[in-house]
Amino acid sequence: LRASDFFTIIEQMARQGSLSEFELLVMLALMRVGDEAYGVPISREIEQRTGREAALGSVYAALERLEEKALVTSRLGDPAPERGGRAKRYFKVTAQGLRAVRETQKALTSLWRGLPQLSGGNA
Amino acid sequence: MSRQPPALALWLLKQLGRASGNAPLVGDLLEEFDNGRSASWFWRQTMTAIATCAGRRVALLQTYWIGTALGFAAQLPVSLLLFRLGLPHAASGFGWKIAAFLLLIICMILIWVLSRWAFGKSSNGVKSTLLATGASTAQRPALICAAAFDPFVSTPLLYCFCCVLFSPAAFYSSGVLVLSEFVWLGAGEIATEFSSLFFQVLKSRRAEKEQAWEARAWPRLNELEVSLVSSDGAKFVLHSGACMETIFASANEELITALCKGGTSFEQIRRAIWLSGAAEFGWPRRNTKSRFTPVAVKKFARLLGAGTESERTAHYVTIGQ
Numbered sequence: 001l002r003a004s005d006f007f008t009i010i011e012q013m014a015r016q017g018s019l020s021e022f023e024l025l026v027m028l029a030l031m032r033v034g035d036e037a038y039g040v041p042i043s044r045e046i047e048q049r050t051g052r053e054a055a056l057g058s059v060y061a062a063l064e065r066l067e068e069k070a071l072v073t074s075r076l077g078d079p080a081p082e083r084g085g086r087a088k089r090y091f092k093v094t095a096q097g098l099r100a101v102r103e104t105q106k107a108l109t110s111l112w113r114g115l116p117q118l119s120g121g122n123a
Numbered sequence: 124m125s126r127q128p129p130a131l132a133l134w135l136l137k138q139l140g141r142a143s144g145n146a147p148l149v150g151d152l153l154e155e156f157d158n159g160r161s162a163s164w165f166w167r168q169t170m171t172a173i174a175t176c177a178g179r180r181v182a183l184l185q186t187y188w189i190g191t192a193l194g195f196a197a198q199l200p201v202s203l204l205l206f207r208l209g210l211p212h213a214a215s216g217f218g219w220k221i222a223a224f225l226l227l228i229i230c231m232i233l234i235w236v237l238s239r240w241a242f243g244k245s246s247n248g249v250k251s252t253l254l255a256t257g258a259s260t261a262q263r264p265a266l267i268c269a270a271a272f273d274p275f276v277s278t279p280l281l282y283c284f285c286c287v288l289f290s291p292a293a294f295y296s297s298g299v300l301v302l303s304e305f306v307w308l309g310a311g312e313i314a315t316e317f318s319s320l321f322f323q324v325l326k327s328r329r330a331e332k333e334q335a336w337e338a339r340a341w342p343r344l345n346e347l348e349v350s351l352v353s354s355d356g357a358k359f360v361l362h363s364g365a366c367m368e369t370i371f372a373s374a375n376e377e378l379i380t381a382l383c384k385g386g387t388s389f390e391q392i393r394r395a396i397w398l399s400g401a402a403e404f405g406w407p408r409r410n411t412k413s414r415f416t417p418v419a420v421k422k423f424a425r426l427l428g429a430g431t432e433s434e435r436t437a438h439y440v441t442i443g444q
Contacts, residue, residue, distance in 0.1 A: 039151035057157070057172030060148045061179055068257075076147070082157055086140075086150030 018104050019071075025050065026062045027101050030072065031093055038077075038088040039063075063091055071097035128156045132169040139169075141327035142320045143176045180316075186258050187249050190270025195308055198275045199301065202282045206291055206300050211283050214292035223287040227280065234276050242269035245313065278304055 019027060029045035030037050039056050042063075046054040066072045077088040093101075112118070127133075133153075140149035152172070156165050181188070201230070214220050238245045240266060244252065248271045254259065258266050282304065285293065294300040 012224045039148060039156055055175070056148060056168055056173035057175040060145060060172075061424045080150070080154075082154055083150035086146045086153070088150065089147035118216070123220050 018107060019100055020062075022058065023062050023066060024104055025054075026059060026073065027066065027093060027097060030063075030091055031101070035090075035092070037091050042091070060069070066097065067091075069100075070094060071100050126157065128165045129162050132162075132166050135161070135173065136169050138324050139173055139176060141324045141331075143180075144327070145176070148172060180254075183257070184250055184253050186253055186263055186266050187270045190249065190267035191246070191274055191308070191312070193267065194271030194274035195278060195305070197271065198278045199304075202278045202300060202304060203297055205279065205282065205286075206294060206297055208344070209291050211286050214287045220288055223284055227284045230280055231277065234273065234280075237276075238269060238272050242272065244269055246270050247271040247319075274308055276345065278308060280308060 025046050026042060029042045029049070032045055032049075033041045039059055042092060043054040043056050043059045046052075046059070063074070066075060072091050072093055074089050074091045077086045077090055079085045136149050136152060140146045144210075152165065152168050155168075214223060235245050239248070246269060249266050252266065282300070285303075294303060
């Protein structure tokens, strides 16, 4: 086993690992918002659906991680005066991203199914 | 924007946008604040954004931190051995201390040169590589070695310098030695991080100014075509097809009008340009076919931008007459 093999294993583990909880929330919110998805509507969608505040900084950090994994792509829009002349960054889910969400959904559903603690509402 | 967010938070956020290159995040926060979010929300979001960006930077530089930690750990036996042997001895005279300082500087430069020669980059170069492109599996061992080289060589060197200035006993014990080296390394890393962020902000501000300059509404060429007929009957035809930057493309309309009102000849306009310092950027080359006078537009336009509008007008009218 060489040093480079060690790094390859770590890299592969990071790539193959499923989406984290927050990354999954961001991916689902992104898919719900659709084509005009940028930081503000994504964080609002998460807030409305989950009832918890999603900091924009965290949303962007998650989106950047997802972009590195090629699960989302982004493009810059035009600068807007109400944003202090700054452009919006629009995000879109890739085919690979969709696959990752489906795989996560499958894994979660199979874990969910048949849990006695969760059936009947008497936890 | 109708409401103003907290000034300090906004300033921090702008610097963050410049340092991290994430201007859309800043825009999103400003948009949300404009939509009625509170000042405390803005502060909370700013702090979260700063913490997230810092965390992300630490994560991106993971390979660098591993290398630095390994380099630091590897140099410890050398420093401890020197400490046990009581080496090197403290210098007695001021001259020797100055000499030690100069030697330290020379050694630091040599370390930098050696690192570039051996690994193709210095430890700061490792950071730039990781931030710009990340590291592939094949690159990572080399980057770790490059990051480890600096603390491995420079920390014992700094220990020796401290011994020459004071004495090995100034460290009291080997524990204090390890702690002081660790503090030194940490302080150095923090200082490097802040200085690189500072330069990144400066660079970004310069780029923003350049962009604002480019976006300024300079007079359009076809507008100038109409007004520019000098007293000697020369007409300055400026058209985009010429693909040539001319002084008139960058000069403001006010200046051109002032020059024309004063019955300025082409030679006088040239003289005005020369007097205003355009010659510094190269003597205007006369194109006999179209009478275009190309100069470094941006620099000349900047020159024209100096002073108030009335001062500029008065100056050029005087020259023109």
